[in-house]
Amino acid sequence: MxxxxxxxxxxxxxxxxxxxxxxxxxxxxxxxxxxxxxxxxxxxxxxxxxxxxxxxxxxxxxxxxxxxxxxxxxxxxxxxxWLGVSDAYLLAAAPLIDINDNNFKTALDGYKYADSEASRAVCRAQGEDFLQSLEARLQMTRYLLADEQSIADAAIFPFIRQFAGVDKDWFEQSPYPALRIWLTGMINSRHFSAVMQKQAIWQANPES
Structure with missing residues (x-):
């Protein structure tokens, strides 16, 4: 291999x-x-x-x-x-990614799959706690940790993209202008564009 x-x-x-x-x-x-x-x-x-x-x-x-x-x-x-000097960005990103992968992911799933408008609103409000913290960061720097992209941006971005896609009209009018600019930049980045190219489904070689 x-x-x-x-x-x-x-x-x-x-x-x-x-x-x-x-x-x-x-x-x-x-x-x-x-x-x-x-x-x-x-x-x-x-x-x-x-x-x-x-x-x-x-x-x-x-x-x-x-x-x-x-x-x-x-x-x-x-x-x-992306890792920063001596892994500085990796270390700084860890608490943010922890919140993303736990509290925010739970809210995101509830928001996407809510069975009523009331439960959707509750889950969206829970997710907004994280959005607010990201907005505050992005009001200060271009990316989540600094003015250059880091592992934090790539690790968190796909989940924010999903959250924004649940109700695009709401997100476009939400009080998160810096987050919207960041999200658009990440969507238009060469890395995201490259990895989202459609691929044929892999099939195992029956002779291997």
Whole structure:
């Protein structure tokens, strides 16, 4: 196996951030786009929990947490300084990503899949706690940690994109102008554009 293999699903926010970090690093890898309803056996052998992304390394090691994939890729090569000097951005990003992956992700899921307008409004308000904190940061700097992009932006952006997409009219009128500018910039970035190119569903070689 000459390059790492990444099992991915195009729209999954966890997979998006892993692909963005790999793309930013320039590390060569084989992308295997899968269908979540028909997961390949080789992926499940590598990571029985069955969620994407999964990175299988040439030494047969496996990384199946998106944050760890990001860190692995950027520790191989970090030409844009996403980790910061002596991992300063990585350390500063950790508390923000923790909130994103726990409290905010719970609110996001409730917001997306709410069974009533009342419950949707509650979940949106819960998510807004995080949006407000990001807005405050982006009023001060162009990106979440500084005036240059870092691992924090790539790790959090796919989830904010989903939140904004639930009710686009609401988001466009919400009191988060700096967040909207940041989100637009991230959507238009070369890394996001590159990793969102549609891929054919990977099929295992029956002879292998």
């Amino acid at each position: 000459p390059h790492p293999i990444l099992y991915s699903f195009r729209r999954c926010p966890y997979a998006i951030r892993a692909r963005m970090a790999l793309h930013a690093s320039g590390v060569a890898f084989e992308l295997r786009e899968i269908e979540l309803r028909s997961k390949p056996a080789c992926m499940l052998i590598a990571s029985p929990k069955g969620s994407v992304p999964v990175l299988v390394l040439p030494d047969e090691g496996v990384i199946d947490e998106s944050r760890e994939i990001m860190q692995w890729a950027l520790h191989q090569h970090d030409p844009e300084g």
